[in-house]
Amino acid sequence: MNKLTSRIDKERVLLAVAAPALALVAAVVITALVLLATGKDPFAAFGDMLTYGSASDSQVYILNKATTYYLAGIAVAIGFRMNLFNIGVDGQYRLAAFVAALLGGALTAPGWLAIPLIILCAMAVGALWASIAGILKVTRGVSEVISTIMLNAIATAVIGYLIQPEQLGQLDKAGTLVSTKPLPEGSWFFAFDTGAAGEVWGFVLIAILVGVLYWFTLGRTRFGFDLRAVGQSESAAAASGVNVKRMIVTSMILSGAVAGLVGMPTLLNDSHQFANDFPLGIGFTGIAIALLGRNHPIGIALGALLWGFLERTTSHLELQGYDKEILGVIQGVIVLCVVIAYEVVRRYGLKRQQQRVGAELAAQAAARTEKQEVAG
Missing domain, CATH: 1.10.3470 (ABC transporter involved in vitamin B12 uptake, BtuC)
Structure with missing residues (x-):
């Protein structure tokens, strides 16, 4: 029982980390594709954003x-x-x-x-x-x-x-x-x-x-x-x-x-x-x-x-x-990616929970059957 509880807790932590990580990766990829579609280098854009955003006045x-x-x-x-x-x-x-x-x-x-x-x-x-x-x-x-x-x-x-x-x-x-x-x-x-x-x-x-x-x-x-x-x-x-x-x-x-x-x-x-x-x-x-x-x-x-x-x-x-509309595109992409990523992770977590419950019920049924056979 303790092992099962420990495994469930670990899965919860992994799912909690997976949702924002998935959203971040998806947002970066989609934004890069948008920048490429406008004829711009996404790596140069991201580098410029990190450099300018880390300046003290920007902070x-x-x-x-x-x-x-x-x-x-x-x-x-x-x-x-x-x-x-x-x-x-x-x-x-x-x-x-x-x-x-x-x-x-x-x-x-x-x-x-x-x-x-x-x-x-x-x-x-x-x-x-x-x-x-x-x-x-x-x-x-x-x-x-x-x-x-x-x-x-x-x-x-x-x-x-x-x-x-x-x-x-x-x-x-x-x-x-x-x-x-x-x-x-x-x-x-x-x-x-x-x-x-x-x-x-x-x-x-x-x-x-x-x-x-x-x-x-x-x-x-x-x-x-x-x-x-x-x-x-x-x-x-x-x-x-x-x-x-x-x-x-x-x-x-x-x-x-x-x-x-x-x-x-x-x-x-x-x-x-x-x-x-x-x-x-x-x-x-x-x-x-x-x-x-x-x-x-x-x-x-x-x-x-x-x-x-x-x-x-x-x-x-x-x-x-760069095109001035890029801010709206990035913001919209990030919000959509976060909402979708959390829903995907939520459904995956629900499916895993159902599988665990099913496995636990099957194990209990098997144990009861075995006990009945021994008693018989």
Whole structure:
């Protein structure tokens, strides 16, 4: 029995390693074929990406980008663990950043008080906006996919209206940028100065804290168990006494609260205002990163770093004469390869498990037959 358990544990480890390894090999091969089809040398491209991506300034850029992407991935993953598809992270973080920027620009409090207020405001706005989709789902049966898509559009329209100079925004001296009132310098988040390589945003520590809380809450608490149970089977969870409707709304609120943090690294560490050039599409990037990381906090972190690496290095490839669309191709290939590889490995593992169970049952039947023959 101990030998069987040991063999099963070894197979689980091998399968866990096989999935990302298979995805990586497949992604590299397909990307190389795409580069060859465009008349470029894939080995030269990969070498250039590794060289440029390992530079100190690139590493700082990648880490800063990954901070934002990681928070987006966690926000999406909370919904995924509940079998909810929160496509509304994009609208939630942008509306949250806009309201938080308005609050930060109006505050005259010292930074130690203003910064927590700005962060809490962003989380509250994101949670409130996401809760609309949760309430619609449990009270009217509206799919969260449809409602969050519509809420994205509404958030964009609300921001576009309120940020106008005659409303709550202001026009810069050049007359090209419309933004909220800038945050006072005392409300800026701290950063780690690395010298010539630039500054690492201090919000990376908040992102790490969010990841730890995500891991602890879902893996070490009763609430996390109930959440995952509802995601696996609503009927089974309800039969065990879990309030499914409350869990759905709570999960959307938590996802929205984390989504509210997505724009904070940019607002507090970079732009210090919300303008019409504020980053778009990070919520949809978070979906890809959550898929890459399999909803695991460490996997999501690796996916966020990989995404930042690809953005940095493929933009450099464009300067070297490569087609600018190569980034989208590589990103799409990686996501597809990861999803397919994990499904292939999952099915193989399930087949192996069935074979082991069948072999064990056959051995038990043979033992019983032999015992009966001896007794007879």
